[in-house]
Amino acid sequence: MDDLVPPNVARCVPYQPGKPLSELAREYGVVDAVKLASNENPLGPSPKVVAALQAALSELHFYPDGAAYDLRHDLARHHGVPMSEVVLGNGSNELIDLVVRTFATRDDHAVFGHPSFVCYPMSCTAAGVPFSAVPLKGNLAWDADALLAAVEPRTKLLFIANPNNPTGAHMGAADLERVLRALPERVIAVLDEAYVEFADAPDFASALTMRGLRERLLILRTFSKAYGIAGLRVGYAIGPAHVVDFLHRVRAPFNVSSLGQVGARAALQDPDHVARYVALNARERARVGAALRELGLAVAPSQANFLLVDFARPGREVYEALLRLGVIVRAMPAPIDTWLRITLGTEPQNDRLIAAVREVLDANA
Numbered sequence: 547m548d549d550l551v552p553p554n555v556a557r558c559v560p561y562q563p564g565k566p567l568s569e570l571a572r573e574y575g576v577v578d579a580v581k582l583a584s585n586e587n588p589l590g591p592s593p594k595v596v597a598a599l600q601a602a603l604s605e606l607h608f609y610p611d612g613a614a615y616d617l618r619h620d621l622a623r624h625h626g627v628p629m630s631e632v633v634l635g636n637g638s639n640e641l642i643d644l645v646v647r648t649f650a651t652r653d654d655h656a657v658f659g660h661p662s663f664v665c666y667p668m669s670c671t672a673a674g675v676p677f678s679a680v681p682l683k684g685n686l687a688w689d690a691d692a693l694l695a696a697v698e699p700r701t702k703l704l705f706i707a708n709p710n711n712p713t714g715a716h717m718g719a720a721d722l723e724r725v726l727r728a729l730p731e732r733v734i735a736v737l738d739e740a741y742v743e744f745a746d747a748p749d750f751a752s753a754l755t756m757r758g759l760r761e762r763l764l765i766l767r768t769f770s771k772a773y774g775i776a777g778l779r780v781g782y783a784i785g786p787a788h789v790v791d792f793l794h795r796v797r798a799p800f801n802v803s804s805l806g807q808v809g810a811r812a813a814l815q816d817p818d819h820v821a822r823y824v825a826l827n828a829r830e831r832a833r834v835g836a837a838l839r840e841l842g843l844a845v846a847p848s849q850a851n852f853l854l855v856d857f858a859r860p861g862r863e864v865y866e867a868l869l870r871l872g873v874i875v876r877a878m879p880a881p882i883d884t885w886l887r888i889t890l891g892t893e894p895q896n897d898r899l900i901a902a903v904r905e906v907l908d909a910n911a
């Protein structure tokens with residue numbers, strides 16, 4: 547019988563996460579590998595987070611605070627916004643899904659870049675929402691005009707990852723401002739700022755500074771990257787109270803765990819931990835980028851905690867060769883299937899990556 551699921555659900559494909567270290571050990575017998583595949587904080591969580599979690603363990607028989615009052619309170623203070631403008635998600639991933647399910651139907655339409663974060667098309671497909679995936683310039687750089695040109699009368703959502711995953715490109719403040727002004731009133735602009743902490747280009751600006759430009763603007767943030775607690779699954783959205791209110795109505799009752807709430811509060815209280823990582827990342831982004839370019843590889847300009855690198859041959863082969871050398875990176879689908887996305891790690895991890903890349907290139911020379 548082919549009537550089990552609606553056609554849009556039949557089209558869904560599972561998300562492919564970065565290969566876990568344990569899987570590499572099982573499949574390849576490599577035990578001392580480094581994982582540079584999921585844009586995680588290579589310094590680990592803040593010790594303050596670990597201590598706060600340990601202290602909270604004896605309370606696990608209680609449900610979490612469904613309203614996540616304390617964490618929303620801290621986030622509201624952190625950003626200088628009312629609590630009514632903050633909603634939490636089980637990672638920002640859940641919020642992407644929630645935004646699609648809350649605001650769009652199959653009669654609406656979504657716009658996003660390509661290549662960009664794969665969860666935008668995944669969530670739209672699951673919800674049956676039609677979409678346009680708009681090519682980036684040369685597959686790498688944002689094209690604000692092309693995004694605007696893709697907006698139709700039925701368009702309800704525009705997702706912009708800024709900086710973008712997997713290219714690392716940012717949309718400059720002038721372009722972003724232009725897009726936010728030009729969008730029809732109907733469209734909810736969703737600025738996904740998962741990598742915002744790493745952006746240091748002079749023309750970068752968070753959409754938090756542009757909230758006055760349009761009413762329908764949602765900004766997504768996460769604790770998974772710079773804050774180093776991807777395993778706890780905490781993200782949040784900031785937007786107008788009446789927009790956020792609908793997300794609260796649709797979300798699951800206890801969508802962020804008690805440990806997630808405790809850990810995120812503690813992470814917010816350790817800005818030095820984030821600052822250390824951001825400084826390390828900026829140094830390593832420049833150093834590793836230069837080293838890979840010296841090896842003759844094209845490296846896309848990045849404002850994030852990863853580099854997209856062109857090996858000018860099937861990326862999957864290079865990915866496999868690096869796996870055997872104990873370095874896990876991320877292979878990319880077409881149209882960037884000769885590129886690999888490499889998360890920046892600690893200095894020794896990055897040295898190992900550079901040595902492994904050199905070895906793979908030498909073997910293929």
Ligand SMILES: Cc1ncc(COP(=O)(O)O)c(C=O)c1O
Nearest residue numbers: 637638639707711740768770781
């Ligand atoms: C652009 C972007 N948005 C959102 C996410 C989701 O992050 P999380 O669900 O861990 O908050 C990611 C993760 O890779 C991402 O790259």
